[in-house]
Amino acid sequence: MKTLAEYLDLATQAHGHLCAGQVLGVRLAMLGLRELGIEDSVAERKRLVTYVEIDRCVTDAVALVANCRLGKRALKFRDWGKVAATFVDLKNGRAVRIAAKESSKKRRPASKKPTRNFPMTFFSTSNGSR
Numbered sequence: 001m002k003t004l005a006e007y008l009d010l011a012t013q014a015h016g017h018l019c020a021g022q023v024l025g026v027r028l029a030m031l032g033l034r035e036l037g038i039e040d041s042v043a044e045r046k047r048l049v050t051y052v053e054i055d056r057c058v059t060d061a062v063a064l065v066a067n068c069r070l071g072k073r074a075l076k077f078r079d080w081g082k083v084a085a086t087f088v089d090l091k092n093g094r095a096v097r098i099a100a101k102e103s104s105k106k107r108r109p110a111s112k113k114p115t116r117n118f119p120m121t122f123f124s125t126s127n128g129s130r
Helices: 004-015 020-036 057-066
Strands: 048-052 075-077 084-089 094-100 120-125
Touching: 004 020, 004 057, 020 048, 020 057, 020 084, 020 094, 048 057, 057 075, 057 084
Parallel strands: 048 075
Antiparallel strands: 048 084, 084 094, 094 120
């Protein structure tokens, strides 16, 4: 898996600019793939289906990191207005939902240095086999 900085550079190129949504989307997808044990989303393209819950900048970054596209039927959009994505591993039947916590929207005081760390939570499901 690429580093956060590498994915952010790619997201900036693909999306046209770097914004909080891009940072959240990259981190969200990296965490989801890590939880499923997927190291290379390009090599494992047919193994993963991703459900995104918002049609904003976050989705572009999730699609980039997870290597999924609507046209390839590997990216599904559910308009629930949440900064969240569910990553489904078709190989072993596991799924994990990663969502940004509401506290990630709070602005940091101007005197503090900006950070790329946003609070997130995840939920994991399994078919019983690991």
